[in-house]
Amino acid sequence: MSQHKNFEKERIIDLKKILAIIQKNFIVIMRDKARILPLILFPVFMILVFGFTSGNAPKHIPTAVIAYDHSQLSQKIQQDISGSQTLAIKKIVSTEGEGKSLLDSGKVKVLIVIPSQLQEKIDSGGQAGITVIVDESDSSVASTSKQAISSIITGASKDISIEKIMSFQKSVGAASQGMQNYNSQFLNKYSLIISKSKSAEDSLKEASKKISDQASSLENSLSAPTPIIAPRITRANESFNYFNQTYIPESAAYLSAKGQISVLKQSSSLVESARENVHDTSEMAKEEDKKFKNAQDYQSQQDNVVEPANSIKEFTGYNAGSLLKPLAYEEKPAYGTGKRNIDFLIPSIIALTIFQGAVMGMGRAVAGERREGSLTRVFLTPTSNVTIILGTLFFYIIFEILRSAFLILLAMNLFSIRIEGSLIAVLVVVVIYAGVSTAIGMLLSSAVKTETQYFGVAMLVSLPTVFLAGAFFPIQAMPKLLQGVASFLPVTYAGDALRGIMIKGFSIATVAFDVIILLVFFALTLGACFIVFRRDIE
């Protein structure tokens, strides 16, 4: 080994050499500007997108209210909706048609239908349903808004329910109290009538006992045995929350509530018969009026009983369902029933694959062929730039049509998705969008020298496209800045148009805005291609 005087012996781990390799790689990467930029921007973008989307539910989802009722209750529900951060009422309309066109245009994502005579129905012990129509093309927006509205309506329903039960309790208590007073004062004072009102006394006693029993049993069921009203309401709320959480029609909580209601009904009929008895005794007492001076006295005692008895009677028309859930939340998908996540994903996937396919493909077609020299061969022939550009462009358009067709057929067969709109309309969007994507790829490839650089630069465009396409992350949940970036990306319009046609069954005229924007993109990018496409081989 003496002849290698100039070298050190080879080692398995040679720190100096490791350092040399590290240093060399740093030099290489720092000199390649087209690579270093995306390498830095990539994580920044990822942090921005994930930071703003994960954990942040969509906010201020544009909502329209179709108000067929303008009662206090209707106002209250609307206020609750506006008060939530999730939804923002953009417009209040008076017909479903108006609402639907707002939904179609994408100006709102949610419609809330408040039925006519809402307050009247609830006040008379009936049930009313609030219908929510959601544009499900953005699944996370759809689920977030459904959840928010459902909880607002359930909350309102609970408030009404508690109020009713409290007033029922109050009436029962008052009736019971009134009857006790009647018993103690009237019966004791006017012994003459005792014999005549014997039967009345018995039924009154029984009624009074039953009523107070039931009143306290109802109180007990809604609260712990405490004489103070405020905690009682709180506890009633808690037991309702529990009830809502575990609500299944035949659950124990439901059954017990139902049992209480039927006991209440029984006691109500007892109160009714007591009232009749009181009436009878009062009539009898009136007969004896001449002999007694305090006729007014028992008249007022009678009123004490009759009034609560009447208000109790109101509740006899109630059923458990309407008492416990006066307001019902009803859901209706905006565009056909049975739409699943995959239905909403397919248009976005098509939009994404077209873009990725064309942009990445152009790296091979232009940057790659430029490197390989086969583009030189083309440049050596009497073939104009426009011809070269159009040839490449048409190839990608045809290729993307075939690829989209394959994707749609696959989705149809594997996941039995249905396309609501016309295939011709889908084709129109695919053609224009493939054109835009190809032209963007061509522009980028004109700006770089090597294929590696190309993929770096292409990533700068394709990353925001993937994340801001709305396929994986809700745009609604992103900050205004990123939403602004999205409005400069063709994928936003292509995705919107494809979702409109494929899911909502829109015609090409309905998505005309998207199509026009895409055409503008196409004209600009293609025009730029003709200008910047370089023929010079260095």
Place this chain on the structure above:
Amino acid sequence: MKAIIEIKNLTKKFGTLTAVNAINLEVKEGEIFGFLGPNGAGKTTTISMLNTLLKPTSGTALVAGYDFIKDSSYVRGIIGVVPQSFSLFPELTAEENLTYIGKLYGMKDSVIKERTASLLKTVALQEHKDRISGTFSGGMKQRLSIAAGLMPQPKILFMDEPTTGLDPQSRIAIRELTRTLNNSGITIFYTTHDMEEADKLCDRIAIMDKGNIIALGTSEEIKHSIKAEHIVEIELESPSNQLISELRKMPHVVSVHQSNGILNIRLSRKDGIFHKLSDFFYKRRQKVLEIRMKEHSLEDVFIHLTKKDLRE
């Protein structure tokens, strides 16, 4: 013979670097014109401009009578090019490559078919016409590249270092093919840095260095231009440093170099030099094993002109 390529004051600058510096050149119809120079001399830049791939900074050129900027499309239809690197579509077969190129030249399908078949025969690839060209050997790729250059039936064929990196058999095959093509009437513009190849193959030669044409003419003319110097090679039994320094003091001796025991002596005059040298060595009791006058090679010319070795 009339000129088929006329270059006037052709200049190309890349930023501050002048790759081609106002060169003037004429290539005659029917000749094999050798374009020599070391790497980075500006040969490929010049060829790229003549091929319409690169726009010049200034200057003009007429290719077969057409202005290479104004009528670039005509020029492309008249010339054939065999670029330095393989520039075909590696995913296509030999035949598909030629067919595609024919279509880009706007040729009729029947003509393409005929021409493809005859060219594949010319470059001896007819047996491999259905093979994917990416799998070809270096020599085969170069032959296919020549066929591609010949597709438009060019008047001029530009060949940019077509033998570089090939094995000796392939080099010979390419040279023979070049000569055959030239015999069929095609003017050949041949770039190389192999002096021997240029010497054997080319009718006229231009030598380029640092963007300038430093010599132009037939191989003989260029060699004669430095005939003022004469080289004698002497092999001695035991040459010493003392002897070499004494040799250098002799009249008319320009320089003395020693390599592998052979002395290379450059002289400004050759009259009676053998006599003088034998006398010199006899007096010093030196046994001369061999003594010979040496012919100039293009390589010597190049070293003389540029003061550097060609393959640097």
